[in-house]
Amino acid sequence: MRRPERHTEAAGRTVTRRALVVGASQLAMIGALGWRMQSMQVEQAEDYRLLAEENRVNIRLLPPARGNIFDVNGVPLAVNEQNYRIVMVREDAGDVDATLARLQQIVDIDDETIASAREEVMRLSPFVPVTIADRVSWEDISRVTVNAPALPGITAEVGLSRFYPRGSDTAHVVGYVGPVSDYDLAQIDDQDPLLQIPKFQIGKTGVENKLEQQLRGSAGNRRIEVNALGRVMRELDRHEGEPGADIQLTIDSALQSYTEARLEGESASVVVIDLANGDLRAIASAPTFDPNLFVRGISVADWTGLNENIYRPLSAKTVQGAYPPGSTFKMMTALAALEAGVIDAEETVYCPGYHDVGGTRFHCWRRGGHGNINLHESLKQSCDVYYYDVAQRVGIEAMAAMARKFGLGERHDVPMSAVSAGIVPDRAWKAESRGEDWRIGDTVNASIGQGYVLTSPIQLAIMTARIATGRIVTPRLIHTIDGVEQPSGLGESLGLNENLMRRIRASMSDVVNHQRGTGYGARIVMDGYRMAGKSGTSQVRRITAEERARGVISNADLPWERRDHALWVNFAPVEAPRYAVSVVVEHGGGGSSAAAPIGRDVTLQAMFGGEPPLEAYPSNVRGTIEAQQARIRDFVPPGMRTGERA
Incomplete structure (x- = not known):
């Protein structure tokens, strides 16, 4: 039966709409696929190429030099x-x-x-x-x-x-x-x-x-x-x-080698500062160790030997060590009293060999005392009683402030390990750290660098540099970084009365160059090279009243670890200072006998840029010095013995 014409037209319109919808959908899908293929093949081609190449390409880090x-x-x-x-x-x-x-x-x-x-x-x-x-x-x-x-x-x-x-x-x-x-x-x-x-x-x-x-x-x-x-096929x-x-230090390796050799057999440290710029020319701790052992993987035997050595060869004593400064601190007590105006340089104090404070007797190192003694003589002969008396008048706060002005009690910015700040005590410090009130006996002990006072060898060298120059000398260890010079350590003026500073320097000169000075045996006799200094002996044990009554046991009769520390500080030449030096010999006994000769020898080596002539030494020690120099020539490698430059 033939369909009506109107039905045929309607069906044609329906087919045409469906065809358009399907065709449009197909075109949209083809367009999306084409866009995606274009994106993957062109825009993201590099990413997919790298993903594919991960199966055959490895990327490895190259450590820099x-x-x-x-x-x-x-x-x-x-x-x-x-x-x-x-x-x-x-x-x-x-x-x-x-x-x-x-x-x-x-x-x-x-x-x-x-x-x-x-x-x-x-x-x-x-x-x-x-x-x-x-x-x-x-x-x-x-x-x-x-x-x-x-x-x-x-x-x-x-x-x-x-x-x-x-x-x-x-x-x-x-x-x-x-x-x-x-x-x-x-x-x-x-x-x-x-x-x-x-x-x-x-x-x-x-x-x-x-x-x-x-x-x-x-x-x-x-x-x-x-x-x-x-397997690696090739490098792409x-x-x-x-x-x-590259880092250039301020250290002079020739002087450093000499100093290490001079300290052989001791548990000791030496710091040498160039006063023109604060440069550390030598900063030696003894005994020492070979750092190459650690790079290659140190053996158990080597590690045990270093770690159990009572002389502590792994310790950088110059910056890590903290010792009572003993009589090297007396310049701080004297300057605090002079600046405060509580004493006059010519005023005398009577020293009978002890000083009573509240029923406690504080002794001078000279049992019979020094008699009437003024500031100059008190430093030259290192009278303790003078400083006991002066400290009570000036007080711990002024003493502590002066010590900090000269670089004590400060952790200096030196790029070495575990730099110690030491201790410059005062009332606030004791209340905070000990939970106790400050006592007058604490002030008396502090006046001669005992009690709670602790300093490092580098701090003592800085103190001496500031005394010698009157400036805020700070230590510089890094000379250049990739050729760029680092800031100088000379510093500004301390702002102290220069006349008072001259008195302290003159007293330190007589410590070494006057027959009654405690450091006379370690003097330099050559004109233009003489030094000024101060010895110190710090106790590591308490001497009881009973021991004093029957006679104090000498250091030589004590076990090594119970002997006094020996200290020495100096600057030279006296007329125009170029170097400041500090020496600490652990349990070395007397500062004048154990530490001062080391300070003299290192100072001469620095000033002469190598081995000094025997004429620089007192005639009675030239034979000993000649033998010592021969030993050190064998110790110090060729090319580094007489200040030769590479």
Whole structure:
């Protein structure tokens, strides 16, 4: 039956609409697919190419060359040397145990090293290269290279390792580097990816540690192509990192070497400051140690020997040590009293050998006393009673303020490890730290550098430098960083009465150059080189009344650790000071006998730029000095004996 014409037209319109909808949908889908293909192939092509290449391209960090460290004359103190090492990447190694076993058959590596390396390989990400053996020979590297097909994931590399050419001479100053530890990572707020490289070395102590950021540099990287087995096929590209900054210290390594040699056999420290700019020319602690031992991995025997030595060779005594300054503090008490106007320089105090304070007897070092004595004589002969009396008049607050003005009780900004602030006590300090009131006996003890007063050798050198110049001399250890000179440490005027300062300097001169001075035996006799100084002897034990009654036990009859500390400070030449020196000999006994000769010898070495003539010494010690100089010539390496410059 034929359909009506109107039905045919309606059906045609319906088909046409459906065709248009379907066609439009198809066109939209084709357009979306085309847009997506264009986006993936053109706009995102690089991203997808990299995703695909992750199966064949590895990116590895390139550690930068660490900055070198030099002395003030350009002598290398810390440098980098090439070394060969064997590295494993777990992702490429397959069976780690089997590969390590084959490596051990090819290269002589002990079981302990292999076990330690395996633990690190399994602990870290499979992409991270782990050093299996360091400082291996060229022959071992050749064997690894020849047997590469049997050692998947194992590669031989050439790297840089730290080396300290001066060895123990500058160990406490320069410090040393060592592998990054979990403890280091916990202490360092640093996201540098270099720190994640196993056995990457960072500064552990000294300048190496304090200037780590400048010395480290920044990482580079390289892209390497590997085959399906993970074997390196070729290097695609390389971007070298930025090497660390070179650091030049103010230390004169010739003087430093001499000083270390002069301190041989002692537990002692010496600091030498150049008064023209505050530069530290020598900062020596004895005994010392070889920092190269730590770079290469110190043995248990070596570590035990250093750690259990009662002379504490690992301690930088110059900045870490805190000692009662003894009579070297008397200049602070005298200046506080003079500035406050409570004494006149010519006023005398009677010294019968003791001073009574509230029923307690404080003794002078000279049992029979000094009689009537003024300021000048009190310093020259180091009378204790004079300072007991003066301290009661001026008070601890003025004494403490003067001591701080001269750099005591301050943690100075020197890039060395564990710098001590020492203690300059006052009423507030005792209330806060001890929970007790200040007593007059505390003031009396403090007046001669005993009681609660503690100072470091570097603080004593700074104090002496400020006495010699009348300026706020601050210590400078870093001369330049990448050639840029660091600020001078000369400083502004102290603002003290120069006439009073001259009196103190004249008294210190007579300590050494007058026959009745306590340091006369350590004098310099050559005109133009004479020095001014002050000795100190600080007790480490309490002498009871019973012991005084029957006779004080001499230091020589006591165990070493119960003997007094010997201290000495000086500046020279007297007429135009160039250097300030401090010396502390732990448990050395008397400052004049044990510490002053060291100060004289180091001062002469600094002023002459090398070995001084025998004529600079008193005639009665020239034979001893000649033998001493011969010994030190054997100790100090050639080229560093007479101030020769590299």
